[in-house]
Amino acid sequence: MKKVEAIIRGNDFDRVKNALKQIGIVPLTAYPVQGRGVQGGVPPYDLLPKIKIELVVKDEDLEKVIDAIIMSARSGTPGDGKIFILPVEDAIRIRTGENGNEALY
Numbered sequence: 001m002k003k004v005e006a007i008i009r010g011n012d013f014d015r016v017k018n019a020l021k022q023i024g025i026v027p028l029t030a031y032p033v034q035g036r037g038v039q040g041g042v043p044p045y046d047l048l049p050k051i052k053i054e055l056v057v058k059d060e061d062l063e064k065v066i067d068a069i070i071m072s073a074r075s076g077t078p079g080d081g082k083i084f085i086l087p088v089e090d091a092i093r094i095r096t097g098e099n100g101n102e103a104l105y
Contacts, residue, residue, distance in 0.1 A: 001088040001101065002062050004069075006053045007035065008081040012073040013051045019072035020055075023064050027105050028055040037079065050081065056088050058101050 008016060013030065020028065034047035057065050066083060074080050093103040 001056055001091060001104065002059060003054065003056050003086040003088050004062070004065055005084040005086070006069050006073070006081060007033065007050050008053065008069070008073045009079065010049055010051050015072040016053065016069055019068040020065065023068050025055065025057060025061065025065055025105065028053055037082070048079070056091055056104060058104060
């Protein structure tokens with residue numbers, strides 16, 4: 001299992017959410033954040049509004065999730081965002097006690 005953290009522009013959120021839904025990945029967490037990368041034209045300490053999406057996916061779904069995010073959030077201009085991939089040791093569905101991949105979706 002992998003945790004995918006994507007920081008994207010706010011106006012890309014609906015496209016990313018729909019692209020993930022089209023590939024069968026519905027569970028996610030999203031919240032507004034502020035941050036900055038190294039894009040030009042922004043004063044060095046100004047923070048920009050973004051959306052952070054977090055989801056845990058099965059290893060076999062990782063590449064299609066990454067592709068869906070990139071294809072729906074890429075404009076080709078600075079500030080498109082970043083994707084971070086982290087290992088996940090386990091997941092447990094509280095309601096049923098299921099764990100591992102069965103607890104995901």
